[in-house]
Amino acid sequence: MESIVILGGGEAGFTIARTLQTTLRGKAKITLVDQRSHMVYQPFLAEVASGSIEPRHIEVPYHRHLRNCEIVCAKVEGISAAKHEVYLVNLDGVAWTLPYDRLVVTLGAVTKTFPTPGIADYAIGLKSVEEAVHIRNKIIMNFNRASSMYRDNPNRKRLLTFVVVGGGFSGMECFAEMRSLATQLLRDYPAIDDSELEFHLVEASDHIMPEIPRARSERVIAELECRGAHVHLSTFVNSAEGGVVKTSDGSEYPTELIVWTAGSLANPVLKNSDLPLDGRGRLRCRRDLRVEGDDGIVPDVWGAGDCCNVPDASGDGLPDGTCAPTAQHAMRQAKLLCANLSAALDGRRLYEYYHANAGMVAGLGAGLGVFTNGSKSHGANGLLAWIAHRGYHGLALPTVERKARVYGDWLRSGIFGTDTATTSEFAHPRAFFTRYAARPAPKPADAAATHDDKEPEQKSA
């Protein structure tokens, strides 16, 4: 049997594994390699950050939904297309080599930052469930802490100031959902007044969400202003040292939460390979999704999704003529890749990728959203767009089981309001136990050296 190895089980890789486990059953052995045990549906991360969706419910477990695939939980460290080998390290640090007959590269992208002082130390991104959960916990805990401080305490203002950098779709969704959570929290914390909250979004260009018509994006800004959330266009973050965001217009925002969503970068692990990459580190793909270098097609290697440079024949792509890094493209490329890979195995003709933009839809907090169709001739702001956002992404989330869980979350939030319970203590699960745990009495010789009541975890940290 052919051995097909898929690297990365995100939007593209998961779709491919799920399709091939059925279409190539008995013909090929399908192996999925990912550093996690589940696929993450990233378009819902902002709603996890606001608490209207439970974090686990946007994770699709591989072992339940890919029963006819071999799942390898490991980090990809390198690829040799010449040797038909992939280099892996598992969660216990054991390295090994996995050979393949056909390779599918769907390793996605990472958050792109610039060497702005303080950002690496104080900011957080929004590419993973952990980050989304942290953002939510941080907002709730900041309310908790601020509510027990006097109003003139400068730390109270710092705790109630929140900054998002980057006005693309993910940044705007996150910003609006954060504000939505804060509105819910104001009801639970009467000691905090709405006028004390500061929400700032900093965007370097002169408009937000470039994929939608300017008039619609201006309406989004106006709606956010009405909710007390400020968007600063044509403004750069100069530094964030000590958690104080200093911007190019001379403003300073001391804060404990800076969310950085200003760009993404093809997975840097691709540089540890002999595969052809473009100037932005993306895997060079043909329109039939085979990988191609200067010397022609790289035998048996295919690519799809955010880590790939796939030409966008619709003419509606990025300025360089390639597909934008969206779930819309990742999922459709995945479907074509499955069809072409099967065709290649049978010696049939391959098809080329063509997808006319189906439009964009974003959720901007409870009851608000923005939507535009592919040709940008029609669209909506407000409640209608919010319903479209939930309708579209609710259906796009893989598997009926996960869909049902997310619809259940929305129903519960609709009835009882967004859940404002925090899970911040989950990061230190042994703290309570170790504080009271009985330990053997120290031996006399070691007594002086071990006279320290800190728990072992804290010492090593």
Ligand SMILES: Cc1cc2nc3c(=O)[nH]c(=O)nc-3n(C[C@H](O)[C@H](O)[C@H](O)COP(=O)(O)OP(=O)(O)OC[C@H]3O[C@@H](n4cnc5c(N)ncnc54)[C@H](O)[C@@H]3O)c2cc1C
């Ligand atoms: C906050 C946010 C909101 C978004 N909203 C939208 C939206 O509304 N509409 C839309 O169309 N798109 C949206 N997107 C973009 C969309 O989610 C991505 O385009 C899509 O997920 C790309 O799919 P992918 O399979 O290429 O990569 P990913 O889904 O990122 O998958 C990559 C996989 O590779 C794995 N991986 C990475 N490195 C390694 C390694 N070294 N070893 C092993 N495994 C590895 C990862 O664990 C992951 O499972 C959003 C993205 C974000 C972050």
